[in-house]
Amino acid sequence: MPLKTILWAAFFVVTCLGALWAPIFGIVGYTGHYCLGADRQWWNVPLRPLAIRYSLTLAVFTGVGIMLNWGKLRFGRSILCRQEKLILLFLGIVWLMVAIGPKTVGHYTLPGIDHPSVKLTKIVIFVLMLTHVVADIKSLDRLLWVLVLGSLILGMQAWDTPYNSFVKGRLESVGGPDFREGNFFAAYMATMLCLIGAQFLRSGKVGKVVCFLAGGFTANAVVLTRSRGAMVGLLAGALAALMLAPRRYRAYIAVGLVLGAAGFWWLTNPQFIARAGTILQPEEERDAAAQSRVVLWRAGLQIWKDHPLGVGAGNIFQTIGGYVPEQTGRDLHNTYLRCLTELGIQGFLVFGLLVLNAFVILRRVVRQAADLPPPQGQRVVFLCYGMRCALATMAVCCLLVSLTYVEYVWWFLALPVCVQRAVDNMLADLKVDQVEDVGVTEWSSDASPVGEAVLA
Secondary structure, X not given: OOHHHHHHHHHHHHHHHHXXXXXXXXXXXXXXXXHHOHHHOHHHHHHHHHOOOHHHHHHHHHHHHHHHOHHHOOOOOOOOOHHHHHHHHHHHHXXXXXXXXXXXXXXXXXXXXXXXXXXXXXXXXXXXXXXXXOOXXXXXXXXXXXXXXXXXXXXXXXXXXXXXHOEOOEOOOOOOHHHOOHHHHHHHHHHHHHHHHHHHHHOOHHHHXXXXXXXXXXXXXXXXXXXXXHHHHHHHHHHHHHHHXXXXXXXXXXXXXXXXXXXXXXXXXXXXXHHHOXXXXXXXXXXXXXXXXXXXXXXXXXXXXXXOOOOOOOOHHHHHHHOOHHHOOOOOOOHHHHHHHHHHHHHHHHHHHHHHHHHHHHHHHHHHHHHOOHHHHHHHHHHHHHHHHHHHHHHHHOOOOOOOOOHHHHHHHHHXXXXXXXXXHHHHHHHHHHHHHHHHHHHHHOOOHHHHHHHO
16 A cells, blocks of 8 residues: 555544544644545545545544534634624525525536535535634644645645646646636635745744745746636735735835745746736737636626526526527636626625625734734734735635635635634633732732741
């Protein structure tokens, strides 16, 4: 049996059983599997006769672990915060549109493909487990390192993929199921570059080396996909990095961005540069792919005008052909427009509120970080900084890529909740320590001569 098979089997067993003792093990296992896509790797072939559903198994063990350790979880004063309620509201809208909308046919009836309502339900269940388990800074750090290492492994897989496996000169189908399309993979890796940068700022020497390697391989993977959505997202992320940089470190971060841009440029090739140049071309000079997106967007707006409450979750593929016959079965390549056409104005507004509220949470946490001791407060500020840049990158990628039902989008929308709860718990612990210190001081100062003698 290959060594990679043995290592994966050991990782899977340890994270499943460990989740019963500490649910963070299950979260780590689930996110690690999501990135690697063990089901699709050659080293999983010896395990395929067992027919193990890795994601489902890890989720079940995590759920059982949460129930067994419910009294130890620290999710604050409310079991559901505003962001979590918005996520549930969005899921409710999806199911409402399934109930009142036309029946889905075609794409989502193919074997092995979940309907968006089913897939999003699974995603939301995991996201709620995530936000209630990752509620302290240590658990959050473990999760972030898994994501960083996952990006490093994905970047190495992309680098090792032979060119004859590319599709029309573009990298496709690396990692888990949500990365089968190059644009989805590129948007994830572009967003992760911001979190990798935040971990670089928060880490010691060894962590900085790991983040440096992860950043290089991740950037190279984005180049290999030649995704215009990821290119625009990275530009937005870089702009956000300059605007949101902590004042004390702004000059260092600006220098880092220049060096990073130089390194990224060094990784590019003529094909990448040529494709990037098509973004701002006038209509008569656009390539077929770029022009088709404009046609699809116009058709999407017309669909929404005709169906202001939406055509139903997952029904854009069967609807678009009625407006643009030559684009039958195509996606809109725009997350916001897909929300608008499938889920109506209500779905569009709730998704927009989710993105906006994520920024609001992180801004509030930055203010709270001022009440933490210097090393901890600084690390929290860097973390919020990286997450805000990541959200900006993802939000702009959504303009050119349809990510409505892609799982990692909901992770990034939920991570601010984890940061909020972690900081709330840190502040609560700090207040308890201060009260205990004051209590000891008062008790010592009021002690009787006999008590003082005993203490002596």
